[in-house]
Amino acid sequence: MASKRIIVGITGASGAPYAVRLLHHLARADCETHLVASSLGRRLLADECGIKRLDPDTLTDGLGSRLTIHNENDLGGPLASGSFVHDGMIVVPCSGNTLSKVAYGLTDNQLQRAAMVTLKERRRLVLAHRETPLSLVEIEAMRAATLAGAVVMPLSPGFYLNPATIGDLVDFMVARMLDLVGVPHRIQPRWDEQLAAERAERLASAPRPTAS
Ligand SMILES: Cc1cc2nc3c(=O)[nH]c(=O)nc-3n(C[C@H](O)[C@H](O)[C@H](O)COP(=O)(O)O)c2cc1C
Numbered sequence: 001m002a003s004k005r006i007i008v009g010i011t012g013a014s015g016a017p018y019a020v021r022l023l024h025h026l027a028r029a030d031c032e033t034h035l036v037a038s039s040l041g042r043r044l045l046a047d048e049c050g051i052k053r054l055d056p057d058t059l060t061d062g063l064g065s066r067l068t069i070h071n072e073n074d075l076g077g078p079l080a081s082g083s084f085v086h087d088g089m090i091v092v093p094c095s096g097n098t099l100s101k102v103a104y105g106l107t108d109n110q111l112q113r114a115a116m117v118t119l120k121e122r123r124r125l126v127l128a129h130r131e132t133p134l135s136l137v138e139i140e141a142m143r144a145a146t147l148a149g150a151v152v153m154p155l156s157p158g159f160y161l162n163p164a165t166i167g168d169l170v171d172f173m174v175a176r177m178l179d180l181v182g183v184p185h186r187i188q189p190r191w192d193e194q195l196a197a198e199r200a201e202r203l204a205s206a207p208r209p210t211a212s
Helices: 018-027 037-049 096-103 110-120 137-145 166-180 193-203
Strands: 006-011 033-038 067-071 087-095 125-129
Touching: 006 018, 006 037, 006 110, 006 137, 018 033, 018 037, 018 166, 033 125, 037 110, 087 096, 087 110, 087 166, 096 110, 096 125, 096 137, 110 125, 125 137, 125 166
Parallel strands: 006 033, 006 087, 033 067, 087 125
Antiparallel strands: none
16 A cells, blocks of 8 residues: 555746656655646746656656646546545645645646645645745735645755755755655755764865856
């Protein structure tokens, strides 16, 4: 039996690599994952990851039987109902558009409806938002979504683990997402004083990267 049942929503904000990496880790954690992507989300998957077709095997690096893909336009689909019991939904990346729709109860597609249902059923909803800078419109929407029970999680990775690659930065955020829905993982060491001191020591003796 799968360890957890998780819904992943992909919307049209920059940051599709976070979603692809999350799907990879969920499959490896033996989760039953349900994916719904908005049309702009699919466009960003193509632009940023070269993924032009949603295929379970491609999106899970060969563990496609653990991933079900749902149609964004099917407002009567399974994810639209509270009787679809699950352990959490992560919208990543979450656009300002979808953030605002969810915050104010608008459900124009199955992704937004699934998020609303997650809130009404008092299940975990993570909105991994990406936009900068923020307008008051988005700040107020974040407030409303938080008051309704969502966890608003800006996609802003920390640098204190001294990431060496973009993949390290992506995994930093994905690890936090998995923590929020209670899926165990071994992505990277968590904050540790000893580890940080060792890394800082290594960095001090290594040549400094330049911005140019
Ligand atoms: C290349 C590209 C990048 C975008 N990046 C962002 C972004 O980082 N954050 C955001 O809120 N919207 C971004 N947008 C705008 C959203 O895609 C747009 O608001 C859209 O209506 C979102 O629809 P959805 O929420 O249904 O996916 C981007 C659009 C394009 C075409």
